[in-house]
Amino acid sequence: MIHARDLTRTFKTKGGTVEAVRGLNLDVAEGEMVAFLGPNGAGKSTSLRMLTTLLPPSSGSARVGGFDVVSDPAGVRRRIGYVGQGTGSGPYHRVRDELVTQGRAQKMSPSDARKRADELLGMLELEGLADRDCASLSGGQKRRLDVALGLMHTPPILFLDEPSTGLDPHSRANLWDHITRIRKASGMTIFLTTHYLDEADTMAERVMVMDNGMMIADDTPARLKADLAGDTIHVSVLCADQAASAAELARNLPDARETLLDGRDISVTLRDGEAVLPEFVRRLHQAGIEAISARVVRPTLDDVFLGLTGRSLREAAG
Numbered sequence: 150m151i152h153a154r155d156l157t158r159t160f161k162t163k164g165g166t167v168e169a170v171r172g173l174n175l176d177v178a179e180g181e182m183v184a185f186l187g188p189n190g191a192g193k194s195t196s197l198r199m200l201t202t203l204l205p206p207s208s209g210s211a212r213v214g215g216f217d218v219v220s221d222p223a224g225v226r227r228r229i230g231y232v233g234q235g236t237g238s239g240p241y242h243r244v245r246d247e248l249v250t251q252g253r254a255q256k257m258s259p260s261d262a263r264k265r266a267d268e269l270l271g272m273l274e275l276e277g278l279a280d281r282d283c284a285s286l287s288g289g290q291k292r293r294l295d296v297a298l299g300l301m302h303t304p305p306i307l308f309l310d311e312p313s314t315g316l317d318p319h320s321r322a323n324l325w326d327h328i329t330r331i332r333k334a335s336g337m338t339i340f341l342t343t344h345y346l347d348e349a350d351t352m353a354e355r356v357m358v359m360d361n362g363m364m365i366a367d368d369t370p371a372r373l374k375a376d377l378a379g380d381t382i383h384v385s386v387l388c389a390d391q392a393a394s395a396a397e398l399a400r401n402l403p404d405a406r407e408t409l410l411d412g413r414d415i416s417v418t419l420r421d422g423e424a425v426l427p428e429f430v431r432r433l434h435q436a437g438i439e440a441i442s443a444r445v446v447r448p449t450l451d452d453v454f455l456g457l458t459g460r461s462l463r464e465a466a467g
């Protein structure tokens with residue numbers, strides 16, 4: 150559905166040339182939900198803007214929904230919905246009128262546009278707000294309207310640029326409920342950018358990590374976490390003089406990567422903590438070492454970014 154090859158984009162600024170996107174290659178299959186993750190300035194929005202024909206690439210190529218973004222931008226636009234970072238609705242237009250106008254701009258007949266507008270008002274729980282001015286909507290309601298605007302022409306592909314930024318946790322969850330439900334019903338392909346690591350982790354089937362204009366990882370959240378970060382087993386032993394022996398046992402566990410010893414506390418990073426913990430406890434017991442606590446800490450996507458770049462995504466984002 151979405152394919153990019155060696156896509157680049159440079160900007161000329163007073164300070165020199167900015168290489169915003171440097172050789173992007175990606176493939177998104179029909180029906181997938183993929184999240185682009187990366188710190189500020191990584192090149193996510195620029196990539197999205199090229200894929201949605203809002204910005205011409207400096208070099209490389211991309212096909213979206215079967216059409217080339219450079220030679221057939223109109224073809225691409227017919228197949229995609231785009232929800233950008235700024236709100237797309239006019240402040241003094243009524244909600245339903247805004248949707249109908251959008252449909253008309255996409256060459257829908259007046260009756261089809263009205264029918265689709267009512268359908269989307271229902272799907273996104275905006276019916277009660279149909280005659281309100283867009284300016285009077287709450288942040289969460291506005292975002293739902295933006296999504297409705299992007300879906301007026303029933304596109305098979307939806308691009309969302311930071312859809313939930315600035316929303317409170319309740320509105321974020323509500324927006325995602327709606328997106329998930331619409332996706333289930335329509336089988337839509339969704340490509341989004343987000344700063345929320347938990348959102349990428351729980352919502353997306355695949356996460357693409359961008360840094361400095363390049364894609365540095367592309368996999369399911371589970372595999373990224375297992376391969377690039379790993380679980381950490383934390384064990385505390387009763388006697389401090391047995392801690393070094395316990396750390397040695399930890400080092401010899403299957404797939405053990407990094408082992409740390411701090412007083413009576415031992416931590417070991419490995420691929421699958423839950424599977425290995427019983428074996429670790431058994432080996433400690435066999436060696437006559439009593440563990441007083443044991444737990445597995447799962448990694449986050451921030452740990453993945455840290456493993457890849459040596460920087461925390463949270464710090465890099467700030």
Ligand SMILES: Nc1ncnc2c1ncn2[C@@H]1O[C@H](COP(=O)(O)OP(=O)(O)OP(=O)(O)O)[C@@H](O)[C@H]1O
Pocket residue numbers: 160161162167168169187188189190191192193194195196
């Ligand atoms: N129109 C422009 N003119 C000059 N430089 C630009 C322009 N648009 C983007 N850039 C630069 O390109 C780089 C990538 O920006 P981009 O907005 O794609 O990053 P991003 O990953 O989407 O960041 P954010 O998470 O902050 O939205 C940045 O260094 C940015 O300053």
